[in-house]
Each structure stands twice: as C-alpha cells, then as structure tokens.
Amino acid sequence: MPWNEVVCTVLLALGCVITFSGSYGVLRFPDFYARLHAAGKTDSLAQVLILLGLVFVTPDVLTQIKLLMVAFILLIVAPTATFAITKAAHLDGLRPWTRGGRQ
Amino acid sequence: MNAVVLIDTLLLLLVTVTAVAIIEVRSLYASAILTGIYSLLMALVWVNMHSMDVSFTEAAVGGGISTILLIGTLVHVGRDEKPIKKRLHVPALVFTALTGAALIYGTLDMPRFGDPAAPIHHYRVPEMMAQTVGFVNGTPGKQKPPEGFDVERYRRFDGRITGPIPDDPKDTAWRENSALRLEGLMVPQVHAAHEPHAEPGHHLHPPDDFNGHVPNSVTSLLAAYRGYDTMFETTVIFTAGVSLILLLRRPRREGYLQSGAVMSDQVILRVVSKLSIPFILIFGFYVITHGELGPGGGFQGGVVLATAFILYALIFGRAALYRVVPPPVSDILTGVGVLIYSGTGAVCMLLGGKFLDYSMLNRELPGDGESLGMTLVEYGVGITVSMVMLTIFNQLAEERST
Structure with missing residues (x-):
C-alpha cells in the first residue's frame, strides 16, 4: 500500500471515530449545550480530518486545493454556527445542566 | 448488492423516515429543520446518481434558502402546530392514493435506471454534445474531424436507431450494427485514443476538446x-x-x-x-x-x-x-x-x-x-x-x- 493511502486511511478512520463519538454524544449527553458541543466536534474536527485524508489520494492538484479550501472555510464557519446557536439559546434563557440541578 | 445500491437504500430509508417525521412532529421549527435535512439527504441521493446539477440545486435551494425562508415564515405564524383532532378524512385519502397510483403508473413507462438504451443516450444528447464539444461545427482553430467521419451526415442524423434494442442493458453489441456504426456516425479513432471509456457510441468527441465550448x-x-x-x-x-x-x-x-x-x-x-x-x-x-x-x-x-x-x-x-x-x-x-x-x-x-x-x-x-x-x-x-x-x-x- 503506498504511503499516501496509508495516511488517507488513518485520517479517514480518525474522522470516522470522531464522527461516531459526536453522534453518540448528541444522543447521550444530558442537555442542549453538551449535545451541541458533541455535534460541533463532528462539524469542525471530523470533517477537516476526512477532507485532509481525501487530499492525499486525489491525483489532481486543483481538486486538492479545492478540498483544502472547503476544509478551511468549514473550520471557520462551523464553530461560528455552533457559537451562534449557543448564544441564541443563552440569550433565550436556557440554563446549562448541572449535577444536582444547581444553577 | 453493490455499494452504490446499498448506500442508495440507506439514504432513501433515511429520507422516508425524515418525511414521516416532518408530518408527525408538532413543533413547526423542528419541521422546518427536518425539511432541510430531507433536502440534504436527497442531494446525497442525487450525487449517488451522478447528477451533480440536481444535487447542487437541491442543497442550495432546498437545504439552504428554503429553510431560512420557512423559519422566517414561522416568526409570523407561531412555532407550534394547532392541535387537530386526528380523524380519517376519506376523500383526502382516496385522492392521495389515486394520485400516488397515477404517479407510479407513470413511472412504469420509464426506462430502467442506468439503461444505456434509454432515449436520452441516443436521441439528441449525443448529437448535441458533439455539436457543442467538438469538431462537428468545423470551427476554425479547433480540432479537425478524424478521417472517415462524415460531419454533414452526423449533423443530419435524427437519432433514430434502426433495428430492435435488446432488453438486457448490458448487451451493447447491437450498437455495433446500428445506424450509428453503419452510417459512419461513430468516431473510431476516439475509441482507440480513449480506451477506458471505449464503449461504442458514448464518446463521440475527443476527451480534451473542451476549449471554448459547452461541455456540461x-x-x-x-x-x-x-x-x-x-x-x-x-x-x-x-x-x-x-x-x-x-x-x-x-x-x-x-x-x-x-x-x-x-x-x-x-x-x-x-x-x-x-x-x-x-x-x-x-x-x-x-x-x-x-x-x-x-x-x-x-x-x-x-x-x-x-x-x-x-x-x-x-x-x-x-x-x-x-x-x-x-x-x-x-x-x-x-x-x-x-x-x-x-x-x-x-x-x-x-x-x-x-x-x-x-x-x-x-x-x-x-x-x-x-x-x-x-x-x-x-x-x-x-x-x-x-x-x-x-x-x-x-x-x-x-x-x-x-
């Protein structure tokens, strides 16, 4: 197996693991903010890993640059979207969950 | 079962689940977001079918701007559906069932998915691709037609295929004897030069002749x-x-x-x-x-x-x-x-x-x-x-x- 495919496989596997744990967190975490934290990891970290992995097996330089640009833009925009949603929920008066129900 | 069919089945299953959820869910906000999810899933289905234009439209219009506009509408109409008594509305059910049956009946005439003998692959499109993508116009400065290729006859070709088309879509041998071959409408050199896609009748243009034309x-x-x-x-x-x-x-x-x-x-x-x-x-x-x-x-x-x-x-x-x-x-x-x-x-x-x-x-x-x-x-x-x-x-x- 050529080295670039090895790198690609490792990055894709990492991305898949993070996506899985993110989905699991969305289902299992106790409140809105914690769930959004899990979902945000999928959006930002996992997609960067997957797109980076694909860069290594793409033969075409132009496509590689496009993939990198997509990864970069998502890396900036996805956390901002998560932030906006969290901020909106906070302004709307949603209190975070605490153990024992204390504020 | 190959991977494409498997992914398609999973995606369409998710699409169905989402559609049921859109109907069932009370909160209209959730409904609007689910509509966006529905569109994004459909976009993936289109990608799987290699129809990028449709997929792009679905993602941009259905997943993007429709969701924004739906949520904008919800600001006016309130975020929850009015509780309604669930009662079976017989005329509506009959009407829906009839419409669905008519739509399914309509699809029976369609060619099978991926059928190479479908009219789209033979009527107009090959001719049009050759017109827009190639030497057929005899454009100055562009590539000359290969030897033995009758441009005039190609442009007059109205897409009719002589002889019966077999039922098996994998059986492509018929094209060898069809009008495309017999009237010199296919380009032998192109096949040879472009081996991976050397299926007869599919590559009527050289693969690199996209300059200044409309390849899409x-x-x-x-x-x-x-x-x-x-x-x-x-x-x-x-x-x-x-x-x-x-x-x-x-x-x-x-x-x-x-x-x-x-x-x-x-x-x-x-x-x-x-x-x-x-x-x-x-x-x-x-x-x-x-x-x-x-x-x-x-x-x-x-x-x-x-x-x-x-x-x-x-x-x-x-x-x-x-x-x-x-x-x-x-x-x-x-x-x-x-x-x-x-x-x-x-x-x-x-x-x-x-x-x-x-x-x-x-x-x-x-x-x-x-x-x-x-x-x-x-x-x-x-x-x-x-x-x-x-x-x-x-x-x-x-x-x-x-």
Missing part, C-alpha cells in the same frame, strides 16, 4: 435545447417576486427598520460574517459564470448570492442591507434578469437566427457564441433569482417588524 450537457440542455422552458421558469420566479411585493409590501411607517434583534454586537459573528461574505459572493458568481463548464448555473448561483445578502441582514440588521441594496434597486434588478434572458434571445433574432439561437452571437466561432449566450442567460437567471429571494426575505422580515 445539463447546461446545454437547459439553456439551449430547452431554452424556452428555462426562460419561463425564470419568469415564474419573477412573477412570484412581483406578487409577493404586491401582496405583502405596505407603506413604510416610522421606525420600520429599528425593531428586530441585531447581532452585530457579537464580535465573533461580526468578524466571521465579514470574512465569509466576500467568499460567498465570489462563489456565487463563480457558480453562475462557470455554469456551462461544470455543475451549477444561474439558479444555484443566484441562491448563493442571495444567502450572502441575507447573512449580512441577519448580522448587521436590515437597515444596513437597505443601504447596500435599496428595495427599488432589488425590484428593478428582478426585472432586469428576465430582460437579459429574453433580450439575449431577441438579439439572436436580430442577428438573423432563431430566438435563443446563441451561435448567432459569434459567426466566426459558433461554439464561442453558444458559450457567450449561455453565460449571458445564466447571469439573467442568477440576477432574477437572487433578487427575488432577497425580496422574499425582506418582505418576511418587514412584516415582522411592523
């Missing part, structure tokens, strides 16, 4: 072959925008721009939106301009452009948006787009061709004329679509604040 057959179909359809689709969108202005626009009251939360005090949102809006605009123009070369076109690009303006309005308030695009300007541009489209057609007529016969725009290089005409038309579509989307958003937001 979807755009060729939409903007040239079905140019009238697309023009009237644009007119429908224009009409929607105009009727919305007529129905919803009220005389301006004092302070109509002040209300509504403005998020520009959020530093992160302000900085990131300012960073990303130029790129969204560039991408929108790229999609419109690049429409005849790759997936995308006026509709998708126009929607992308509109989202840039809507993002600006969401972060900085509509007063700021109205300084950038005052409502009179967006109203006029809505009409200008349709005018560009029909005007391009009229210019083709004045130059001596038929309506929307783009090759008239450049007599020396008809292929370049086609390309130019389609770009103009795509810009017309893009301007109208983006401005109508902007108007819809403005009207929804304005209604809220008065």
Whole structure:
C-alpha cells in the first residue's frame, strides 16, 4: 500500500471515530449545550480530518486545493454556527445542566 | 448488492423516515429543520446518481434558502402546530392514493435506471454534445474531424436507431450494427485514443476538446435545447417576486427598520460574517459564470448570492442591507434578469437566427457564441433569482417588524 493511502486511511478512520463519538454524544449527553458541543466536534474536527485524508489520494492538484479550501472555510464557519446557536439559546434563557440541578 | 445500491437504500430509508417525521412532529421549527435535512439527504441521493446539477440545486435551494425562508415564515405564524383532532378524512385519502397510483403508473413507462438504451443516450444528447464539444461545427482553430467521419451526415442524423434494442442493458453489441456504426456516425479513432471509456457510441468527441465550448450537457440542455422552458421558469420566479411585493409590501411607517434583534454586537459573528461574505459572493458568481463548464448555473448561483445578502441582514440588521441594496434597486434588478434572458434571445433574432439561437452571437466561432449566450442567460437567471429571494426575505422580515 503506498504511503499516501496509508495516511488517507488513518485520517479517514480518525474522522470516522470522531464522527461516531459526536453522534453518540448528541444522543447521550444530558442537555442542549453538551449535545451541541458533541455535534460541533463532528462539524469542525471530523470533517477537516476526512477532507485532509481525501487530499492525499486525489491525483489532481486543483481538486486538492479545492478540498483544502472547503476544509478551511468549514473550520471557520462551523464553530461560528455552533457559537451562534449557543448564544441564541443563552440569550433565550436556557440554563446549562448541572449535577444536582444547581444553577 | 453493490455499494452504490446499498448506500442508495440507506439514504432513501433515511429520507422516508425524515418525511414521516416532518408530518408527525408538532413543533413547526423542528419541521422546518427536518425539511432541510430531507433536502440534504436527497442531494446525497442525487450525487449517488451522478447528477451533480440536481444535487447542487437541491442543497442550495432546498437545504439552504428554503429553510431560512420557512423559519422566517414561522416568526409570523407561531412555532407550534394547532392541535387537530386526528380523524380519517376519506376523500383526502382516496385522492392521495389515486394520485400516488397515477404517479407510479407513470413511472412504469420509464426506462430502467442506468439503461444505456434509454432515449436520452441516443436521441439528441449525443448529437448535441458533439455539436457543442467538438469538431462537428468545423470551427476554425479547433480540432479537425478524424478521417472517415462524415460531419454533414452526423449533423443530419435524427437519432433514430434502426433495428430492435435488446432488453438486457448490458448487451451493447447491437450498437455495433446500428445506424450509428453503419452510417459512419461513430468516431473510431476516439475509441482507440480513449480506451477506458471505449464503449461504442458514448464518446463521440475527443476527451480534451473542451476549449471554448459547452461541455456540461445539463447546461446545454437547459439553456439551449430547452431554452424556452428555462426562460419561463425564470419568469415564474419573477412573477412570484412581483406578487409577493404586491401582496405583502405596505407603506413604510416610522421606525420600520429599528425593531428586530441585531447581532452585530457579537464580535465573533461580526468578524466571521465579514470574512465569509466576500467568499460567498465570489462563489456565487463563480457558480453562475462557470455554469456551462461544470455543475451549477444561474439558479444555484443566484441562491448563493442571495444567502450572502441575507447573512449580512441577519448580522448587521436590515437597515444596513437597505443601504447596500435599496428595495427599488432589488425590484428593478428582478426585472432586469428576465430582460437579459429574453433580450439575449431577441438579439439572436436580430442577428438573423432563431430566438435563443446563441451561435448567432459569434459567426466566426459558433461554439464561442453558444458559450457567450449561455453565460449571458445564466447571469439573467442568477440576477432574477437572487433578487427575488432577497425580496422574499425582506418582505418576511418587514412584516415582522411592523
């Protein structure tokens, strides 16, 4: 197996693991903010890993640059979207969950 | 079962689940978000079918702007569905069942999925691709037709296939003896030069002969072959925008721009939106301009452009948006787009061709004329679509604040 495919496989596997744990967190975490934290990891970290992995097996330089640009833009925009949603929920008066129900 | 079928099955299963959830869920916000999810899943299905243009449209229109507009509507109508008594409405059930049965009956006549003997692969499209992508026009400076290829006969070919077409789609041997081969309509050299796709009848053009022509057959179909359809689709969108202005626009009251939360005090949102809006605009123009070369076109690009303006309005308030695009300007541009489209057609007529016969725009290089005409038309579509989307958003937001 050529080295670039090895790198690609490792990055894709990492991305898949993070996506899985993110989905699991969305289902299992106790409140809105914690769930959004899990979902945000999928959006930002996992997609960067997957797109980076694909860069290594793409033969075409132009496509590689496009993939990198997509990864970069998502890396900036996805956390901002998560932030906006969290901020909106906070302004709307949603209190975070605490153990024992204390504020 | 191969991987494509497996992924398709999973995706369509998810689509069905989402559709049921849209009907069942009480909260309209959840319903609107689920509609967006539905569209994104459908976009994946289209990607799986290799129809990138449709997928792009579904993602941009269905997943993107429709969700924004639906949520904008929810601000007016409230976030929860009214509780209704669940009762079986027999006429509605019968009507739905009949409509569904009619639709399924209609699909029985369709060719099987991926059938190489389907009419789309033989009627018009190969000819059109060869026209727009190649030597068939005999364009100066372009590649010469290969030896033994009868250009005149190829252009006269009306797509009829002589002899029976076998039922098995994998059986392609029939084409060897069909009219395509017998009348010299296929290009033997191309097959040899382009071995991986050397299926007879499929590559009527050399793989690298894309210069100055319109290689995207979807755009060729939409903007040239079905140019009238697309023009009237644009007119429908224009009409929607105009009727919305007529129905919803009220005389301006004092302070109509002040209300509504403005998020520009959020530093992160302000900085990131300012960073990303130029790129969204560039991408929108790229999609419109690049429409005849790759997936995308006026509709998708126009929607992308509109989202840039809507993002600006969401972060900085509509007063700021109205300084950038005052409502009179967006109203006029809505009409200008349709005018560009029909005007391009009229210019083709004045130059001596038929309506929307783009090759008239450049007599020396008809292929370049086609390309130019389609770009103009795509810009017309893009301007109208983006401005109508902007108007819809403005009207929804304005209604809220008065």
